[in-house]
Amino acid sequence: MSQSPIIPTVRGRLLALAAAVGLAGCVSTAAAADTAGIDFFEHAVRPLLADKCYSCHSAGAKKIKGSLRLDTYAGMIGGGESGKPAVVPGKPESSQIITAVHRSTEDLAMPPKEADKLSNQEQADLEKWVAMGAPHPEANGAVAAPVVDRAALMAKGREFWSFKPLAEVAVPAAGAGWADSDIDRFIAAGHKDKGLTPTPDADRRTLIRRATYDLTGLPPTPEESDAFVADQAPDAYARLVDRLLASPRYGEQWGRHWLDVARYADTAGDSADYPVPQAWRYRDWVISAFNRDLPYDHFIRAQIAGDLLPAGDDEERRGNLVATGFIALAKRFSVAPEREKQLTIEDTIDTLGHAVLGLSLNCARCHDHKFDPIPTTDYYALYGIFDSTRYPFAGSEENHRPFDLVRLVSEEEEAKATGGKAAEIRAEQEHLQALWKERDGGKRARRKAAEKARLADHGDGKELKPEEQAALAEQAKKDAEAHAAEDGKRRDDGAIKHEIEETQKRHQGLVDNLPDYLQAYAFAVGEMEQPHDVQVQKRGDLSKLGDQVRRGFPTVLGGQKVAAGTTGSGRLELAGWLSEPSNPLTARVMVNRLWHWHFGRGLVATTNDFGTRGAAPVNPALLDWLAKRFIAEGWSVKRLQREIMLSRTYRQGWSGDEHNRTIDPDNTLCWRFDRRRLSAEEIRDSMLAVSGRLDLSSAGPHPFPPLKDWGYSQHVQFFAVYPSSHRAVYVMQQRLRKHPFFELFDGADTSFSTGVRASASTPLQSLFLMNDRFVFDQAQAIAERAPGDAAEQVANVYRNVLGRAASADEVQVASTYLARFQAEAGAAGMDAKAGVASLARALLASNEFMFLE
């Protein structure tokens, strides 16, 4: 099978990349008032300039023809050698560029080749743009986009709200007569500015349902609801919140939220999607961390560098180790993921950026982030840290067994789990890696030579000058000779291959029949023996290396570097920088997440993106106040949640005041509580809960096939759906093929950090509720638990499914329904409970059940 590296080797991307500056990249927000005009420039004009003109008229051109640059506003206005401006804003007839593209005179016809001429549409767009006054993001003297002035960008970046230090804000004196708490006063101040009025408090039954789902992901039992409704003590609600925060179910709900952000999955995501039988430990660690209210700064540190943190006891040590699953569970790629580590590192940095900092750091993998102040060097400063980190591998098409797992148990227990062969197993794994290195070293060199030869032969579609072609051919010949000489010293490929196969066989022989082997280890990371800085990979291409960059933290966030003489990878330092109280993003991003998960919308709507392309905060003062308070209260998640939930803001009803709706239709300023559909997990768990079939014990590891059966490949991928009556958070979820239920109901993406879940209602979901066996099974169980006559059955089913009493007319209608349905069902051969089960299904499918308000 042929192999080629997963590096974007696409030609013609150079130019396109320049175009990306305007397109996929980022438009300055400060530069221009005329955003529509700028938009037109970015979408219609800049791409065509990049496509047709930049190859000769930009900073990226080999030689700038006629000294004219069209990649800057100044260049267009100033013109080139001719001294005439290429663009005269508002005057197409005086603009040289328009004359040129019309090709009406022979001396000034551009682009030079007739074949490349602009289409009529393109000519019209260009002319329209000039006539509009040539709106351009640099028109006000802002930074030139294609040539980045880093210092200026950085200075400008620090001015952006999210990179500024947390502000000291005073609690506003607003909301008299309504506000119960400081949070309410901030919200009331926002209301006052816009003329909004808060919605009256929710009724008690609504409130307990809301709070219980919110904190535990489950409905309250009918008894709990009744008791709360009857409890008139002034502190009844506060006691309810405290009870729910202390429930073990709390960690399952809020841990799941974090698992969304951490793109948790039980498989690796390589071409065969190998199982990761140890992943569950990370999942359980997250759940337990929320239940224990582990301070958030510590929570972050443990996930980045738990293996390097001091631990009070063995349990904490194991927990810290497992916590690095956050990094270890980065997505794997291809048939040989260890050979594509650069992509796994990219996933790590991407996830880390979104999850902890709310930043898209990965834009900077190929080019300086154009408007967020993240230069490529910052990306490779982080890259070096993870390139110096040892990742475990789950197994892959080319190597069916895991390696570099991290010992979790004591040495004695490890000896027991490995039949005393732990050292031998490790030795085989190390031997394998040495062999791969030997094999790939030769291959990579040969591939490069072959590429050069190919270019010389074919010009790669570009017109190469004869001398260029000759030079390439000469170089290719030299390389080939060098390889031949090297090959003389090197072992034969076949011999290496043979030894790899033999080693793999021995390795498999050692591990395949050890029942306790896999669970004696964690899927965790460690330090490489030789930590190192890396060179910038130009345009994200591993073979095009630039300057070496010292490992460190993004410049705009402080730019701390790993100290000289440090022996570690830098993860420990990174963990510290991320959790510094002075870091403006870590606390802001997390309190915003908490707000989003409670209210369904963050104060910053784009919870994973606090960059310039993200949404602006609607109540920046509140955001900073919450962040400061979070830090001051020892990064306690539960304390902040308690404060949010006890606020009157949270306790508002859902009804919509007409006046408010006109002013703020999307309720961005929290003048009511927004209704939301239950999440995939909540839907499943609620159905199991009301049918009495939910297993509330923790589930432990998944029943993956034994190691000796692992031979998955891209042709025969691993795929399984394990039935479970445990809570949804414990259900096995894969990367390549999503679990059908979670896919159907908008579960989290298992390959990317999910900050905001979708909650679309689709016909396929309706079909599930109409016809799926799972729904029928739960309805049957509900029906079987409903005794008595029709009226009693109806009352019972209403109470169990909806947690409330049926009204008199509901009982009457449903009883009529039962009789009618049962008669037809009986005729169709169904049992005596068919009608009650149908009623239960209808209630399970109802909007009242599916939505929280």
Place this chain on the structure above:
Amino acid sequence: MDRLPLLTRRQAVSSLLAGSLLLPGLGGGGAGLWAGETPAPTDPLAPRAPHFPAKAKRVIMIYLSGGMSHVDSFDYKPKLYSAAGTKVNNKFIKRPDWEFKPRGKCGAQISELWPHLAEKADELCIINSLRADHGNHFEAALGIHTGSVTLARPSLGAWVSYALGTNDKNLPSFVVLAPELPYAGGQVWSANFLPPCHQGVRITPGDEPIPDIIRRLPTAGLQGLELGLVQSLNQRHLQGRPDQALSGRMDAFTTAGGMQNEAPEVFDLTTESDATHELYGLKRGEKKGFAWQALVARRLAERGVRFIELIDVGANSGHNWDAHGDMATHTPLAKNVDQPTAALLTDLRQRGMLDDTLVIFTTEFGRTPTVDGEKNKGREHHPNCFTSWLAGGGVKAGMTYGASDELGIEVAEKLVHVNDFHATILHLLGLDHEKLTYRYGGRDFRLTDVAGNVVKDIVA
């Protein structure tokens, strides 16, 4: 057109609910019961105009999984015959197993592997200069579907659904007829970060082509009763809650009812004439095979489904186009696909639908013209140069575009990168690939990422 008159959605649901009792005091039936039916203005699947007028209104994409050999099918390289057995770059030139002939009025070279398609040469626009980014199935299959060979991205079909919506809400906008899973599994039809309603719905031949489409209750009457109750409960709940999420969900039930009604009719081929069965080479009553897929595709296209993908075989290299072991394995595979694909073109033409249906025939990469061993019967993966063809909506017919070098190893003329291929497909649908963007994670994403040029020479 000989299709059955279709029920409107409202009629479908009324018929579904035939016999449903109107529950006193619970919404009362009539129009009020279906308050959510008018598509909301924000309905993500509502039909939308393209960026500019275009002929193609819908797409049928045929994807051969495993890598169809270009030099054995549509890219004629005489030197592979004349110089067979000699060495180039330390590899042996391998003779193709099939003879080529000029076909149709246009004289396009098509091999004997495709006798029926050869008859359709004047309908095809064959591109012999495609290039993919990766030589592995998994990555290349992702590439031809999503434009990205590394990270999962939305599929072409999902982008088209997102751009244009759909005309029949009783059916999904993007349907994938896939008896087996391809490389990279469901990622190839994923909506990824686009709204989930644009995800391809996989249809598997057999008794339950769409998950949960089969009524579990024994009679339609019982289901009508139950759905009537659900909608009545929802109608009552909706009072005082003017919320599109609630009415939208009621609408989804209505559509699901319609889908459940319509889907069996779509998959019921008994109303197709003997002549049609014969044209496709489909045995009456047969519910699987590529002929079944092709005929169902036409029926879906008639009903307004925006993007229909037919995946031929899957990731199992034992029986897909991944002919490492022996090129002869292409024979039965082509036999299975050839006649139905030609029939689909004929059928669409006869029904006046070929002019506004774009047919894509593609694979993830080609196969190596040269091989390691002199006696090797198979060919390896070859992303540097391969073949696909387009037909129908807005494409120049009877054209061969681009060329490989004399051995079919590299593109010699008019390179069409997969990104260019995608840009062109979008263009044929009236979509500017640079304007079709979706903001995700702080970036405006495109199907073509930062690349792609429309191949204007093949646009009619």
